[in-house]
Amino acid sequence: MDVVLEAAGDLLGAITFVVFGAVLLGPAIGDASWGIVLYAVLSLTVVRMLPVAVALIGTHARRPTVAFLGWFGPRGLASIVFALLVIEEGGLPDQEPLLTAVFVTVGLSVLAHGASAAPLSRRYAEWVQARAVPETAPVETLEAMDIPWRHRVLEPDGT
Numbered sequence: 001m002d003v004v005l006e007a008a009g010d011l012l013g014a015i016t017f018v019v020f021g022a023v024l025l026g027p028a029i030g031d032a033s034w035g036i037v038l039y040a041v042l043s044l045t046v047v048r049m050l051p052v053a054v055a056l057i058g059t060h061a062r063r064p065t066v067a068f069l070g071w072f073g074p075r076g077l078a079s080i081v082f083a084l085l086v087i088e089e090g091g092l093p094d095q096e097p098l099l100t101a102v103f104v105t106v107g108l109s110v111l112a113h114g115a116s117a118a119p120l121s122r123r124y125a126e127w128v129q130a131r132a133v134p135e136t137a138p139v140e141t142l143e144a145m146d147i148p149w150r151h152r153v154l155e156p157d158g159t
Helices: 002-031 034-044 046-055 063-072 077-089 095-130
Strands: none
Touching: 002 095, 034 046, 034 095, 046 063, 063 095, 077 095
């Protein structure tokens, strides 16, 4: 059952991106200014990667892991849904630049992440494999349950 649900989710996600590209991205590209394109680039780099790096403080993840998770981390599907809510509900003054920025950012994300997925994943996997020595195993090679947390959460009895 999990496989069927996962496949259905993948299919619906793919359909969403096809509709996005066919209906929303074309007009947005025509309306994009240099400021919107600059925002899209910053959104895919600093705005997205910095919070991921902050969230990983204390996990002892190394720079390649932080960079990899920051680059391939949070995805654009939620942005499309939120933009569609803005369109549906309306009422925002000057919503066109906002929607254009969202659509250009998601389009750029699809292009940049799609083009870089295979080579960067291969390079990162090779980096992790080269460090998978048991006595000096970095956090990247540990099972999720073995990763040390910043603070231990105590049970109600204080243990």
